[in-house]
Amino acid sequence: MKEYKVKVLVLLKDGLFDPQGKVIEDIIKSKNINVENVRIGKLIVFNIKSNSKEEILETINKQLATLFANPVVEKFEIEIEELNRL
């Protein structure tokens, strides 16, 4: 078993209006910074012991996806990094 750090990045699906993102976008643009498509989402970070990244992805997709995101309106992406510990 190895230890991994996992980041789950949850956003509203593309095409759905994100009012909070729009507010932040307007504030950033008012500072003359050239941004587009600002979206605000949720972040879940954890450490997990597992045999492989593939096993982690399977665990998340089969058992945790609906805990992290509402599949009707949200999408998520997963970043996995192996931790080097003795």
Place this chain on the structure above:
Amino acid sequence: MKEYKVKVLVLLKDGLFDPQGKVIEDIIKSKNINVENVRIGKLIVFNIKSNSKEEILETINKQLATLFANPVVEKFEIEIEELNRL
């Protein structure tokens, strides 16, 4: 000018109790999944036109950091990816 996709990942500082993370951790552990240190945070994603990643980091740190996070209790990390568009 190039276009970049930026992700700002905001979490409570280490050592600060994250009650929402604790709730999620307990739910995950009840499924016999071996997780630790679950933290719930905020995600801000946007596209930005800039000359370099260094310029983006400077813009964020000088002008946007306090918009994205409360420096007293939160920390953030930044991921920048160059977009390939014609």
